[in-house]
Amino acid sequence: MKKSIFISLFTFFIAITSGIAQDETPAPSLNSGTIYSQFEYLNSVSNNYQEYKVVKRTNLDKIRQNVTDSLNVFKDQLVIVKKDLKERQAQIEELENQMAEVQQQLTKAEEARDSFEFLGMPIHKSAYNSIMWTIVVGLSAAFLFFLFQYSQSHKVISKARKDLEETVEEFEQHRKNTLERERKLKRELVDALNKKPV
Structure with missing residues (x-):
């Protein structure tokens, strides 16, 4: 329990300390900051005379030097940017030419495919x-x-086989009947021959 209170207090102390450290900003001057902040500083340190501001010549020279330096830096950066832009435009043109060649090759490859x-x-x-x-x-x-022709032929063959089987059965039945009749006739003949007086 004591540990959690200690940790909470420690965290609160760090948060307050970091908040104070972030609120501290460097004091304005003519030697640092943006041109706008330097003009604001110059305005605040200048004296008033009726409806005019009286600016020290050294401060005016300093801010003029700072503005000139900033402009020179911007000019140098602009020259670099223009040079970089020309290089990038040349690269873009080269890439467009390569892309046109690749498109032609792709068209030929698609035709071949x-x-x-x-x-x-x-x-x-x-x-x-x-x-x-x-x-x-x-x-x-x-x-x-x-x-379809095979199935029709198969049906015809199946019917023919069935008819053949029926015919074979009928023939067997007829043969059996004929044999039975022959036996009967032979018996009758034998009986008739036996009954005949000698």
């Missing part, structure tokens, strides 16, 4: 696909036709 030689003739892939699908559809139709 979309067509090829088939049996010595150049043919476009879409035409080749159409021909191949026509062949596939034709072969599928032929397959279905022959499959």
Whole structure:
């Protein structure tokens, strides 16, 4: 419990200290800060005379020197930026030329990809696909036709086999009946021969 209170107080102390440290800003002067802050400082340290401000010549010379230095720095930076801009424009033009070449190569590659030689003739892939699908559809139709014919033939053969089996059964039944009749007739003949007086 004491530890958590100590940690809370320590954290609060650090937050207050960092807040105070952030609020401290450097005092304005003619030797540092932005041009705007230097003009504000110059305005605050200048004396008033009626509706005018009286500025010390040394302060005026100092701020003029600071403005001149800042302008020179900006001019140098502008020269560097212009030079950098020219270099970047040259790079952009070079990249645009390279992109145009790459686009031409891509167009040629797409044309080469979309067509090829088939049996010595150049043919476009879409035409080749159409021909191949026509062949596939034709072969599928032929397959279905022959499959239908096969199923019809199979039905005819199945019926013929069934008829043959029925005929064989009828023939067997007829043969059995005929054998039975022959046996009967032989018995009757034997009986008739046995009954005949000798």
